[in-house]
Amino acid sequence: xxxxxxxxxYYPHAYAAQKRTGISATAILAQAALESGWGKAxxxxxxxxxxxxxxxxxxxxxxxxxxYSRRADLKFPEIISITPQLRNGQKWFKYKVKxxxxxxxxxxxxxxxxxxxxxxxxxYAKALQVKANATAFxxxxxxxxxxxxxxxxxxxxxxxxxxxxxxxxxxxxxx
Numbered sequence: 479x480x481x482x483x484x485x486x487x488y489y490p491h492a493y494a495a496q497k498r499t500g501i502s503a504t505a506i507l508a509q510a511a512l513e514s515g516w517g518k519a520x521x522x523x524x525x526x527x528x529x530x531x532x533x534x535x536x537x538x539x540x541x542x543x544x545x546y547s548r549r550a551d552l553k554f555p556e557i558i559s560i561t562p563q564l565r566n567g568q569k570w571f572k573y574k575v576k577x578x579x580x581x582x583x584x585x586x587x588x589x590x591x592x593x594x595x596x597x598x599x600x601x602y603a604k605a606l607q608v609k610a611n612a613t614a615f616x617x618x619x620x621x622x623x624x625x626x627x628x629x630x631x632x633x634x635x636x637x638x639x640x641x642x643x644x645x646x647x648x649x650x651x652x653x
Contacts, residue, residue: 479517485644488517488525491589499593502612504645506592508638522581526592527625530578538578545573546626565628612638 479487489507496503510525511517517525522539530538540555548570550560556576563570582588596602596609596619605618616638620631627633 481511481516481640482644482648484511484516485641485648488585488589489645489648491586494586495589495593498590499597499609501593501596501606501609502615504612504638504641505609505615506589508612508616508634508641509592510589511641512634512637520585520588522579523583523585523588524579524581525585525588526595528580528592528595530580537581539581540576541579542574542576543579544627545575545577546628547571547573570628612642 485507488510489503492503492507492510495501495506513527514520514525521541524539524541527543542558545552545554546563546565548568550562550571552571552573554573554575554577558574558576561572561574563572580588580591582591596606601622602619602624605615605622608614608618613635616634617631620634624630
């Protein structure tokens with residue numbers, strides 16, 4: 479799927495979520511794009527990489543993913559590999575693992591659950607204080623530990639910039 483097609487198809491879900499929750503549609507859509515590879519990897523309509531913590535009630539799927547940690551002793555349902563890496567002069571471990579993620583009947587259901595996720599988890603309280611500002615929200619969720627990748631905020635901010643440009647381009651075409 480092309481990036482423009484992704485924005486055309488999923489921006490309405492992000493915008494509806496923004497209207498309902500106040501969380502920036504740009505931040506929402508940027509996360510969906512980054513976490514799903516612009517829609518190329520969204521099995522079970524799972525666009526945000528939200529883990530399923532119990533793995534037993536039928537709304538989960540076991541998928542291959544990459545995780546990063548400063549520790550080499552983490553536990554996952556299945557560990558495929560652990561590779562030491564040097565990032566910004568610090569030793570990290572990149573895990574290739576299988577872990578449980580949520581799955582959804584529709585993309586819309588996933589977008590709604592994604593926003594609810596922030597409200598249900600107290601560690602995102604600071605992010606919700608700046609939810610209308612895509613840049614501040616992205617930095618705050620990264621700081622709160624949304625993803626294990628130490629470059630998550632930087633990468634997501636670059637995607638958000640691209641999302642904004644594509645939204646602006648589409649709005650200009652329809653005017």
